[in-house]
Amino acid sequence: MAGEASLTTLLQQMEPVLNEGEFVFCSTGAIDDKYWQKAIGTFREKEGLTVIINKMTADEFNLSYELVFSWITLTVHSALEAVGLTAAFSTALSNEGISCNVVAAFYHDHIFVPQKDADKAMSILQNLGG
Numbered sequence: 681m682a683g684e685a686s687l688t689t690l691l692q693q694m695e696p697v698l699n700e701g702e703f704v705f706c707s708t709g710a711i712d713d714k715y716w717q718k719a720i721g722t723f724r725e726k727e728g729l730t731v732i733i734n735k736m737t738a739d740e741f742n743l744s745y746e747l748v749f750s751w752i753t754l755t756v757h758s759a760l761e762a763v764g765l766t767a768a769f770s771t772a773l774s775n776e777g778i779s780c781n782v783v784a785a786f787y788h789d790h791i792f793v794p795q796k797d798a799d800k801a802m803s804i805l806q807n808l809g810g
Contacts, residue, residue, distance in 0.1 A: 682759060683757045683758050683759030683760065683762065683787070684756060684757060684758055684759055684762065685758075685759040685761060685762045685763075686762075687762070687763065687764040687765060687768065689756075690756055690758055690762060690765045691765070691768060691808055691809040692809040693756040693809070694754040694755070694756045694758075694765075694769075694789075694805070694808070694809060695754070695755040695756060696752050696753070696754055696755070696791075696802055696805040696806060697752065697753045697755055698750060698751075698752055698798060698802055699750075699751040699752070699753060701734055701735075701751065702734065702735035702736070702748050702749070702750070702795060703720060703732060703733065703734060703735060703748070703749045703750070703751050703792060704732075704733060704734075704735050704738045704743075704745035704747070704748055704749065705730060705731070705732055705745060705746075705747075705749070705781070705792075706730070706731045706733060706738055706743040706744065706745050707725075707727065707728040707729065707730050707731075708728055708729050708731060708743060709728045709729070714741065718733055718734070718737045719731050719732060719733050720732040720733060720734070720751070721783050721785075721790075731743070732783070732792070735748055747794060748794070748795045749781070749792040749793060749794060749795060750792070750793055750794075750795045750797075750798035750801075751790060751791075751792055752790070752791040752792075752793065752798070752801060752802065752805065753788050753789075753790050753791075754769075754788055754789045754790075754791070754805070755788060756788070757787050757788065758784075758787075758788065758789055760784065760786070765789065766782055766784070766789065768808065769789075769791065769805060769808060770782065772804050772805070772808050773791075773793070773801055773804055773805075776800060776804055778793055778794070778797045778800065778801050778804070779793065779794060779797075780792065780793050780801070781793075791805075
């Protein structure tokens with residue numbers, strides 16, 4: 681099933697969901713199975729492996745991090761070639777002073793916002809589609 685590409689439809693149907701838990705971004709030089717098995721997401725950069733992981737797991741593995749995030753999933757199946765969705769929600773959040781880190785996966789967009797801003801971000805995203 682192909683993802684949705686219409687920005688209007690994406691905004692109307694995005695239905696943000698706040699996932700339970702506290703999440704952190706860590707960087708590690710080691711590529712270890714324990715990270716892969718527990719990670720929400722990973723990305724290899726020249727400086728090291730970025731791991732998005734539950735805060736409790738990061739603490740268990742003694743991984744350092746700078747900020748604790750909440751994870752919001754937009755449940756609409758967005759096409760990878762869709763244009764404007766990231767700009768729309770990041771601008772709306774930015775206008776309210778909320779930073780966001782975005783992961784576009786195959787089916788959905790995932791937004792990581794500072795934990796203190798989660799409720800406000802959810803309200804903004806819920807109202808974005810009209």
